[in-house]
Amino acid sequence: MKRPIAGAALAALTAVFAVAASAQDTIRVGAPLPMTGPLSPEAVKQQRGYNLWAETANAAGGVKVGAKRMKVEIVYVDYQSNTPRAVQAAEKLITQDKVSFLFSPFGSGATKAASGVSEKYGVPTLAATASSAQVYDQGYKYLFGTFTPNDTLTEPLSDIVRKAAPGVHRVAILARNDLFPLAIAQEMEKSAKKRGMSVVYFEKYAIGTLDHASALTQIKAQAPHWIFATGYTNDLVLMRKQMADLKLEAPVITMIAAPAYQEWIDATGKLSENVTSAAWWHPAVRYKGKDLFGSTESFVKRFQAKYKTLPDYAEASAAAAGAILQMAIEKAGTIDPAKVRNALASFNETTFWGPVKFGPTGQIVSLEPPVFQIQGGKPTVIHPAAIRQGELRLGVK
Amino acid sequence: MLVLQVLANGLILGGLYACIAAGFSLVWGVLNIINILHGSFIVLGGYLAFFAYSIAGIHPFASILIAAPLFFALGYALQAGLINRMIAAPVLLTLSLTFGLDLMLANGMLVAFSADFRKIILDPPLGVLSVGPLVVPVDRLTAMILALALTGLLYLLLARSRIGRAIVAVRMDREAAALMGVNVKRIYAVTFGLGSLMAGASGALLAMIFPISPLVGPAYLGKAFVICVLGGLGSVPGAMIGGLALGVVESFGALWLGPEYAVPLSFTLLILVLIVRPSGLLGKRGYE
Incomplete structure (x- = not known):
């Protein structure tokens, strides 16, 4: 009877060390997504965008944070197309999985619901699929969205x-x-x-x-x-x-x-x-970005090479959320949430997604859909x- | 004119609903199993028809002939091999079993077919039938007629054939039927097979009408529940009447109260029927 317990304890201990070790050299970003249920096709799109960003960033050595480079890890949680569970998932990602940043759940409704959690813990959050002004009018400081108002x-x-x-x-x-x-x-x-x-x-x-x-x-x-x-x-x-x-x-x-x-x-x-x-975006738009993907053409090429299909606006927005987060971290030179939040608030750069500048509510104001x-x-x-x-x-x- | 068109829409929708519910009602009524798998079987039937049409060019109406024996065999095997082992357990246990199987099937389909919504697009399309100012889509109309024919066949089978009488006997009194020499386990398996057959066949019909995705099963299941309660459990004519009634009520509800109330209305109706006539429109009193 004793051995399995000792074994389990050892495994748990190693797991703790593994997390502690990885916490030092990776940036963990949480992404609650509706991977099952009626919205699951949307989750697939979001994942494609996030994964492409993480892979591209990691292949280039990681995100530059001050003098060192940190790898990116995205932690996904399935909220089963159920908005109350999206809120729980966001809370779990922040408190248990210790993510430093968050990508919002899908759509305006769930994004609004989960934004209260990231605000409470002061976790910079990028919303890749929320356009309704009602999401951004709550006076929150940590929420930034890549879709212009409806x-x-x-x-x-x-x-x-x-x-x-x-x-x-x-x-x-x-x-x-x-x-x-x-x-x-x-x-x-x-x-x-x-x-x-x-x-x-x-x-x-x-x-x-x-x-x-x-x-x-x-x-x-x-x-x-x-x-x-x-x-x-x-x-x-x-x-x-x-x-x-x-x-x-x-x-x-x-x-x-x-x-x-x-x-x-x-x-x-x-x-x-x-x-x-x-x-909000179309593969035919043409921007010369300063992000890791560079121009819109080169983003589309990379996406096609990986997924054998043209990216749509939802997929591109997810990748853009990653690219914007990366630029903000690199500008801040740290993963300190308050400093990255300030870097996002004063963000004014062109990316493959288009010119990115967030208004006072956190919603992007610079795109022409x-x-x-x-x-x-x-x-x-x-x-x-x-x-x-x-x-x-x-x-x- | 508006009212007539809405009535036509409702009746056709109701025919499709009847087809969704018939197999579910049979299994619930005879086996006392709430078969959560029913919705996903409809979806699986939809995929079968989709791939039969897109790969081999088999018309969805023809693919019913493929779906029927396949789904009967699948249902028979499932009942004989798995569900019969716990048929005597309380209804919640068999519900949990079919719920678990449903999770496995739905997620299996998610892996196999991806979450994309697909639909059979007939080329050339069947078009619409204009009767004066009324328009009726031919694919829905044919699907409804086929669905009602299938449901009618099921009714005849139960009413006339030897095996059908045995099914009804088991439904009325399992012990007495066993004493009369009916092989109850076999009848259970046949009934479950028939229920699955109806699910697979209706899936093939619905694939021309509704978008197919691995996770739309619960939407069909929800309708089947309402229809069974409306029409009365285990009664094939009950499922037919319940389906038609639901289709018409939803259509007029959407017309008079606004489309956002069509779904809540069907569940309000469910509660009302449970209060006023718990055995359903055609159900027999005292029989659950």
Whole structure:
């Protein structure tokens, strides 16, 4: 009976020493992610971005901290697509796994929920997938986000539609009742009204809805010119199919956030044609960054070499969060949380992701998100002018 | 006109729901097993149809013929080899067993197929049927008819065939059936096999309609629960009526109260039925 206990004690002791030893020469970054449950495809994307950053940084010898170089280690915890568990996971990462920095859980809702924990412990936190202003208006000092506010997506989109199709003035909005999808739908309502368009339908649908036929039937009865639908991949695959099932057509159909993902295009097939969307980044943008990836082209090349596919904005944002954290640590010359936090607050550099400068709330203010349309089965950038690949096409059938 | 279109939408949705619930109801009613695996079996059937179509070009309607025997065998083996060992245990234990198996299956599918959402896109698409101002998608309509036909076949099997009568006998009184010479364990395995067959077949049908991902099983399972309680346990016509009722209620709920209330409404209905008529619309009193 004694031996297994002694053995276990020895193992535990070695583990403690191992942690103590590694704590000195690695930077531990915690990442609570929805690795299982309905949001798991998003977790895969986040992981790809974080892992690419960590591998690239470590291959170059690690992050420069003062005179020495420290390797990066990302500690993942699965929160099962369950927001309260994301908060627990963040707390566990900080108190038990002793991470020095945190990458937020997925999306605006979970990021907001978990940001209270990192604020309490003073752990600098980078949010790679939270855009809603409501996440950043809590007066927190340790939260920094790589997505611009939602209206930076709906404003240029509305301008483009207004210019290309002055006849478009009846707008129908159908939103997933979830923090980000609802917040951006509300911004869309404002953007539309500001331009004199009338919002003829605005409804929310519950998370987990398996049928949109009733809502779409009502929308069809309103004969809108522009249908603006929000949700995640599964919602918008189903909704696009049901639109076709009900012969619901319109000059403009915009969906956010799925069409930037190849899997959405694959799962909707020809129905994806001419659907418009906007995102915070696109592989076609061109920036010369001072981060470890350098230019956007070289980031895309590295990503493709590792994953055999083009990066989308969520994957790029995760890698950018790592790159920004690294630059802030190198600038601070230490991993002291308060000093790295100050380096982030005064951050003003160009990266492969774009120019990065955080506003007083911690949310990035320097990006110009691209607007795109699926043309010939591919996302085609229609705004901003500098990287335009095509013009807006009207008519979605 | 709006109301008619919504009614048509609801009935078609309800037909699909009936198909989701029939096998689940049978297993619950006859075996007194709450088969948590049911949702994941539907998903697995969806993947089978997806790969059959994308690799071999087999139409999802045809792939039912492949899914049916495969899933029957799978269910039979599972019941005979594993679940029968603890069939006499309290219902919570068999629930835990199927819950555990479900976790294994769902995560196995996650590893095998990745978490991406996929969908069968028929080329050329089946299109829509216009009846006056009403539009009805042909794929949903056909899936609904097939689903109801499958459910009807299951009903006939239970009502007319020797093995079906044995299943019903076991459901009514296990001991008495055993005394009459019915091999109860075999009947259990056949019933579980039939339940799995229904799950696999409906998965093949649903793959044209809903996006498939390894973890959407619980969404189907939730619907199956509501439908069984609505329609009455173990009764095939009950599952059919329950499914249709749920489809119509959800559709009109979404129309009148707004789409965000469609899901909460179905669970409110569940609680109401439990209070007012605990045995369900077509269930028999005193039989759990």
